[in-house]
Amino acid sequence: MSPAHRRTKSSGPPPPSQTLVVDNGAYTIKAGFSSLNSASEPRIIPNCMARDRDKKVYIGSQLEKCKDFGDIAFRRPVEKGYLVNWEAEKEIWEHEFFDEKAPLHCDPRETGLLLAEAPNALPALQTNCDQIVFEEFGFARYYRCPSLNAYNDIQATFKGPARDDSNGLLPAEIVLLIDCGYSHTTITPLLQGRPLQSAIRRLDVGGKLMTNYLTRLLSLRQYDMRNDTYLVNEIKEACSYVTKDFKGDMEKTWKGTKGERREAFLTGGGIAKDYVLPDYHNRSKGYVRDHDPSMTGKLRKLAATGKPIEAAEDILTLRNERFTVPELLFNPSDIGMRQSGIAQLVMESLSCLPMGLWPGLLANIIVVGGSAKIEGFIWRLQLEIKALAPTECIVRVARPADPIISTWLGGAALAKDEALWTFPSAYGAVAVDWIGLDGWSGVQNVPGYTPDASSITTIIDESSGGCIANSFCSYACPAGHEKSQWPTAQGSNGQTVGGLYCNSNGFLVLPQPETTQICTAGTGSVTITNQLSTNVAICRTDYPGTEVMDIPLDTQAGQSYPLTVPPAPYFYFDGSTTSATYYVNSPGVPVSSACEWGSSETSTGNWAPVNIGLGQTVSGTSYLALFPNAENQNAVLDLHIQISGAVSSNCQYLAGIFTTNGVETSSGCTVALSGAANIILSSG
Secondary structure (H helix, E strand, O other): OOHHHOOOOOOOOOOOOEEEEEEEOOOEEEEEEEOOOOEOOOEEEEOOEEEOOOOOEEEHHHHHHOOOOOOOEEEOOEEOOEEOOHHHHHHHHHHHHHOOOOOOOOOHHHEEEEEEOOOOOOHHHHHHHHHHHHHHHOOOEEEEEOOHHHHOOHHHHOOOOOOOOOOOOOOOOEEEEEEEOOOOEEEEEEEOOEEOHHHOEEEOOOHHHHHHHHHHHHHHHOOOOOOOHHHHHHHHHHHOEOOOOHHHHHHHOOOOOOOOOOHHHHHOOOOOEEEEOOOOOOOOOOEEEEOOOHHHHHHHHHHHOOOOHHHOOOEEEEOOHHHHOHHHHOOHHHHOOOOOOHHHHHHHHHOOOOHHHHHHHHOOEEEEOHHHHOEOHHHHHHHHHHHHOOOOOOOOEEOOOOOOOHHHHHHHHHHOOHHHHOOOHHHOOEOEHHHOOOEOOEEEEOOOOOOOOOEEOOOEEOOOOOOOOOEEEEOEOOOOEEEOOOOOOEEOOOOOOOOEEEOOOOOEEOOOOOOOOOEEEOOOOEEEEEOOOOOEEEEEOOOOOOOOOOEEEEEOOOOEEEOOOOOOOOOOEOOEOOOEEEEEOOOOOOHHHHOOOOOOOOOOHHHOOEEEEEEEOOOOOEEEEEEEOOOOOOOOOOOEEEEEEEEOOOEEEEOOEEEEOOEEOOOOEEEEEEEEEEEEEEOO
């Protein structure tokens, strides 16, 4: 279809003026507003519902009004790092975000939502979350992201030069993120802001397990604290530290054999601390102080005088509990867990990646989460990783100024980037910026379309603007990948339709919801190698979709790239399988000039002289074809194309001539693939 056949339409309602950024943690919610020009300070809200001994219920931030945490019971929506109880979470969100008296009150119809999620989130839970956000709350726009920390100024955390945002907000190029959360600890390598899924590692030690372990130790050695985990969590946060000398500190806190009075134990050895418990009458918060060995004797004397015991302080003395609890992060086997410590898991994560990435990841280790604030944690972690890492690699470990809100701050920075809301690049799509559709490769307006339609009667190809309501918005994918979204119904006139569906409310919908990744890898092992001294633009047809050759692959000199081989069941239309058609442009043509409608005078775009076809038969045989462009058969491409590898015959193109096993063929040549194949572009 030529550009003259395209029509335009208005771009729909204006975008929301503000975005609610939410880091929905297992222990607390970090939430606040961000707009293009400013961002508020985040509020830290307990992510729980609680009931005290008087049966009074507290929701979220109402917990601040509780005066007695004795025997308090909690209900948390997040378990083991996954949001599994939306019934409870909805009550918390409605109280914190939609109640008229809430500090973060907003109208979801006029507000965007940017939601942090775990990098290893389960697809079923992601789908459930999406349904709640749109169907229950009705936010104007929505984006969930697993790597918000990449949008912070990482080098400033290492006391380096501040980043330059003059060209727009870009994620950190390479980061190894360690998130020590309430439910678990996650190690996530990030490359260009995207998690490398195969290398993500999880340690089932988090703030909750350490609190439970401390509860057990205190209940065995001192008071029964099993019904006071909230208080024990405060004790852990106030008293814990990571030791530099575990054996030496254990020696200082050892009581000794029966009858022995070791001086280090009696005086505390510089380690013991006293935690004064709250009585919830005169004192609602406990506090920590240096150990006073005389307090035990004073309490006994007070009891002997007959004075009321209430006049005394209830004190917990913490000795080796202070460092044995956080030691679980480094040695979970201490309590019988069959997992490696955090430093070993870092190396296990790196072992799944090419060694070329190791120096960058080891030099940019960022630790976030509540446990990152434990005294001595960063120093010990860097020491242990250094001992395991290659000696030639520099190891740098740092934490942000406030590791608890670091994820939220990254989200607030990202929410200011308007491009986030106009194109799904963070989900793997590649923006095609030069054709005037705000990054989309095609926008097909389909008035009257419904998801249960058997065919689409009206298709209007837009020529400018972005993705608009009642349209299918198509997109490009990285090399070797193909889009996974299109409607079951196709054009009644034989035209195909593809992409994400923008419904009447302006929300993007997956027309193939069973496939949650919008870009999927093709089958086969076909690569293309550019052996010339300049670039060669290879442009694939957007199919199913507008069928314009605007899906770009800009091959650079000396580089190799994977090509997409659509599997046989990829897309059937009129009883036929789908092949991928590429247009090969002359060397040196910019991709912005090559991957759009061209002209016969320039022999670019749809007039490029040579096509490459890749596909798979119904029987499963992959094939590769070289053939002349039917619209420009007399044009000559100034390069040599040769196919090598596990192919059925010798197929090549040289100076305008196609040959099969040395015999000239005017219609081109096709080879069957029995393994990997490589298309070589050379000067001939």
